[in-house]
Amino acid sequence: MIRTILSVAATLAVLLFVTQPAAADYYGAPWCAVVAMGDGDMQWDCEYRTIEECRPNVLAGNRGWCNPNPYRPMEQRPTRKRQLRSQ
Numbered sequence: 001m002i003r004t005i006l007s008v009a010a011t012l013a014v015l016l017f018v019t020q021p022a023a024a025d026y027y028g029a030p031w032c033a034v035v036a037m038g039d040g041d042m043q044w045d046c047e048y049r050t051i052e053e054c055r056p057n058v059l060a061g062n063r064g065w066c067n068p069n070p071y072r073p074m075e076q077r078p079t080r081k082r083q084l085r086s087q
Contacts, residue, residue, distance in 0.1 A: 030072065033057045035064035046071065 031048040035058065046069045048054040054066035 028072070030069050032067050032069050033064055034067050 029047050029049055031051050031054045032044045032046040033048065033054050035043045035045065037043050042064075044067075045057065048057075048066070051066050058064045058066055
């Protein structure tokens, strides 16, 4: 019985002191849907991994656009590739 109590206590001690709390990484996604809320107020919804995931939210009756996440470090931001027109 004592052996069981000691093993449970040791397991709890390891779980309490070794594990780290989960970090909420709201601004970690590379794309944001910027939606006009009226009166010039804009809401930034930064939870999209690709621009393709962002577009349906913006095009579904919301007035807005998709923008690279400004809260990410510059080297982690997605780049917009410009296509050259052939003449």
